[in-house]
Amino acid sequence: MPELEPESELPPGVFHRVRPGQTLWRIARTYGVELESLVEANSILDPSRIVTGDMIWIPGARDTVEVGVHVPEGAAAAGEWIWPVRNGVVLSGFGAPRRSHRHGGLDIKGFAGQPVVAARSGRVVYAGAGLRGYGKTVILDHSDGIRSLYAHNSALLVRVGERVDQGQSIARIGRTGNATTEHCHFEIRVNDRRVDPSRWLSPARRAAR
Template identity: 35%
Template sequence: MLRAGLWVMVAWMTLVGMSGCASKGRPAPVEDRTSANSAPANKLILGAENAGKAGFYTVKPGDTLIRIGMDHGQSWRDLVRWNGLENPNLIETGQVLRVVPPGQDMVVVRPVLPSAPMTNASAASASVSVAPTKLPVSPAPALTPPSTPAADATEEALVFKWPTRGNLIAGFDEVKNKGLDIAGKAGDPVLAAADGRVVYAGSGLRGYGNLIILKHNNTYLTAYAHNQALLVKEDQAIKQGQKIAEMGNSDADQVKLHFEIRRQGKPVDPTKYLPAN
């Protein structure tokens, strides 16, 4: 029995020694897992230093560049260029994207304030002597905010026209309907509401079907959804009243045009911008 016990002890010590030697020759599995997981973590936080800053947007689940562009009044192609994206179809939750032109988010306008009166101490240390004669002091002029550039006034004065004829079947609602729904027949003409440029023409935005987005200036976009045919292409210059599509029911329960006006990306009530119908 004693001899058998000794053999068992020798065998156990041999196995422990072998496993210890083996572990000294390679890193622990925990270290491997930590190293493997560090790359995706770094990738997700890329650009996080801009999160929350003016002019930047953090990608949320379900976002697309088309949706982000429309919500910020920009072309998705501009977003690709400003952010150096190699594949516009690959954006990730948590990614931080620039949504204004480079440099625009850095401009801060401050009014020029009148100089503070010089104290006795500062006057004594000044290199220029002050004449003893006291001059009358005029009151400081009232500060006025910086004047708005003339271009902004022109943009605000933009005149829209109705994009099609038909009965209004759904009005604007900030939550349920971000534009107007206008009934019609398949193939009815869809017209540009104002001069602009095509920044999107396709069916990549869920819920809009065949969609056209026009950018009119730095303030306004218009969107035309559910068409059966698109007659323009991206980056094409468009004139007010030009036929850009044919009405349809793509991604809709009936033939209709869904029309939106967006001011700096935010949907607004089109009836406040359109003439009485």
């Protein structure tokens, strides 16, 4: 009778059940693992689209831990996302149909010259007006495959290479580029792919139709 090979041990890890308001970034941070590790271990295509009740495999963890939930604007801890325009109203949401494409971000209404703030701490990797249609634009890198973009500004307050804190003013609202009214076009990109910013932020008001 052939000798059976011993069963290989499962790699250490635990399953974490997603609770309302939790983000994959916050789960990774709490367990002390890289966001990319969770994305790969769970074959996640869009880190912004985890759903309440999902079971997330945490490689290397030995016990489940309590993970905080997203905190609304004005009380967010460092590392969470806040709205780039204070008391802004969403004019156009992510995925809204346009003539030749679908909207890749949020258009947030504000008044001319109103501060646009960093939604999360990061490093300025672009500050200029060379992106077609975007007007004066700032792009921040958040060191975890995630970038945020702020477009159509009237003035830019930061330079490439500068480190900025969450809530710091980085630009002023305008209507440069392809814009018909003063607003901030806000995008979040994960590995250069646009994702729905509203899934990363607290609920917002929408303009009346």
